[in-house]
Amino acid sequence: MPTLHQTDRNCLVFVEVRERNNQQFGSAAESISPAKVRKLAFSAERxxxxxxxxxNMPCRFDIVCIENNxxxxxPHACTVD
Structure with missing residues (x-):
């Protein structure tokens, strides 16, 4: 699972970390597609x-993007239905 897990008060936080060293294939944020969000949700549920x-703890999805150091x-980068 590429996702990091942590707790923030009474909330379970799933953190996706994306890094890009060049923009040839888009930014780090652009690399998170709807399909990737579905995979994150599936991993979180598992x-x-x-x-x-x-x-039964509420959860949220955060994203950390690293570009050019x-x-x-x-926080609360994406929601899952």
Missing amino acids: FRQAHHALS ELQWT
Whole structure:
């Protein structure tokens, strides 16, 4: 699973980290497609099922983009239905 997991107060946070060293294939943020969001949601659900104590905890998805040695953190970056 490429996603990092952490807790923020009473919220389970799934963090996707994307890095780009050049823009040839788009920015780090542009690399997160709707298909990638679905995979993140699937991974999050599997994680929550495997950790029963966390299964009812609210969750959110953050994204960390690294480009040219600069880090940009976007909390609540995407939502999942």
